[in-house]
Amino acid sequence: MIQIAVLGYGTVGSGVVEVINTNHESINKKAGEEINIKYVLDLREFPGDPVEDVLVHDFETIINDPEVQIIVEVMGGVEPAYTFTKRALEAGKCVCTSNKELVARHGLELLEIAREKDINYLFEASCGGGIPIIRPLNSSLTADEIDEISGILNGTTNYILTKMAEENADFEDVLKEAQEKGYAERNPEADVEGFDACRKIAILSSLAFGCHVDYEDIYTEGITKITVEDVKYAKGIGMSIKLLATSKREDGRFYAMVSPVLVGQDSPLYSVNGVFNAIFIHGNVLGDAMFYGSGAGKLPTASAVVGDVVDCAKHLHRNIMMSWSSKRLERMDIKDVEHPFFVRIKGSMTGDIGSVEEVFGKVKTVGVPDVAGEFGFVTAPMSEAAFEEKAAKLPDIITRIRVRA
């Protein structure tokens, strides 16, 4: 029997307990041994909940119990999760987590402790919720050099953008509705400003490129400025607006960015709607691949955490190599990154296209019937720096959105 402890009985923690109880028979079979929840740590009481039997309030009870071999950290936030995780690993206990803040900030250090101790620190649930992506990156796509990993990594913003497109509704209205339905937090900043996606793409890039990508180095732009007019133009050119986290490697240099991007129908990311997430990968021999699924939610996230528990059980005293290393790739200046841009500008298509093409060269124009006094156009691919320089010459520009090439 393998004894485990769950730190935190919130949404994910209670999901982990539920999943282990629901599927115990098949889980034990796959783990090769019975998995038993010996402790659940939480500061709160849960009167009447069956968890009461195993509930403890003091981490010392867990860390000092030599029977506990696997610890599930689903507290969220950096502290005390960091201290507890570090102490657990140093005591030779495996740790599985869904905590993206902690993995993005201290993942490298915690993985190194696990490696030294020949145990495991696993975090499948930290990126893409239930979507298996960390383990495939680590143990399936090993024949490839991965040159791109990009994804729709935040369910809340994808839900908002999908609703805006479906209902021709404004950002603020959809956000309010999402908050009422529980799809968005009361303080939605981490989601709508792109910070959540930023941490996830930092983790995924580190694993895909076998180096260390600092989330603070990633250019991040949220969806708060996207309007219903933008969404109408997107439909007009047969594209959809997604909050895309993109990371690319070229000739030993890389860049990563999070921003709203127009995605065309030829991309499998185009039709990833609602709270679903998807992660796109390009490998130098594999070509294109995409992983799609529930990016958040109690049970999908718990499914990924428990999958890690099973993997830990199968490798109790054997480190599963992860390619995340302290090596740093040279960062490309975001100003050098090239893509087409979609632009909205005040004026009339017939009257003002001349001055636009004088600055941008040949562009593809687009008009939307019920948006008057302006028009839109898509430029040829150009660097961010070149775009900014040109755009400065046209004071009537309303907005610009990057286009996935």
Place this chain on the structure above:
Amino acid sequence: MIQIAVLGYGTVGSGVVEVINTNHESINKKAGEEINIKYVLDLREFPGDPVEDVLVHDFETIINDPEVQIIVEVMGGVEPAYTFTKRALEAGKCVCTSNKELVARHGLELLEIAREKDINYLFEASCGGGIPIIRPLNSSLTADEIDEISGILNGTTNYILTKMAEENADFEDVLKEAQEKGYAERNPEADVEGFDACRKIAILSSLAFGCHVDYEDIYTEGITKITVEDVKYAKGIGMSIKLLATSKREDGRFYAMVSPVLVGQDSPLYSVNGVFNAIFIHGNVLGDAMFYGSGAGKLPTASAVVGDVVDCAKHLHRNIMMSWSSKRLERMDIKDVEHPFFVRIKGSMTGDIGSVEEVFGKVKTVGVPDVAGEFGFVTAPMSEAAFEEKAAKLPDIITRIRVRA
């Protein structure tokens, strides 16, 4: 250094050699040791090809060399691949393969030999080409009870169906074009009759359900009867026709079938086009997930085979448990399986809808402007048996296609 041998220097075999040469640095790092191709077995000569240095014509050279620890079987077909694989495993050598015929027919037996010898028989490339699916099923989705695994598992037929829809072209014309471009074999039967997809869904079902699914038990219908008119109706109802391999488990019973199916835009399978493949999974806690990528092709397939070689190298004398067992699930009679049906019938919508609804109850009608003298309708969900009984009462029915519920 780990010595390997490659059996077969055809498309996939030469791809394996190319991938190992191209990415040798990162592959060796991930394997933890240098991977060296000591032998390539083929009956043919390859004058001037660098493979000449390691080319052998006799399997005995390989099986009798104790240095060879991993064998890559990419010959295709059942014999001599079966004999070679069995002898290799019995001699304690790991085997990696892309050979779906062999895995579907003898996978259970070969996996059991590998288990006894504490080595591995891996076949990631046998289903879905480069798409990581076997390993995620085996080591990521372990917290779930999987109740559905369905997929677009054959690139040739998906290419043909996509082209038919894009160009309003007939099956025969697109098949001819696909043959000229090398996307379809000169003898296309295994693809267009669904036999290839059938073998793959048998393998995937066996792993997903932890039992043995015999491919000969799977109802299989190909795409040869799909016409350009069917494709036009599909567009008329906002759906696309896919050759879908579906396997579902309910209350300890299961069914699997391969057939053309109308898929709606709310399914992520809808927009899987061209030679791409995708595998959809539903788990009882995970919910929906989908894996997308190149289902065939020299390098994507080789990427999956070499990923298996790396995994074998990391687990040289340690069996990676696979859940495929000799247990058999009770099969559901395909006649009891329920879904809506799309039907084309001779007549006029206004004149004949009465007699249709007398038989089928309320249906959703659809007309296509340039297809005269007939109309289409979609029934409520009903069993195959009920549909057949009702359809027998309407002699003017032209065709029927199942609809994904």
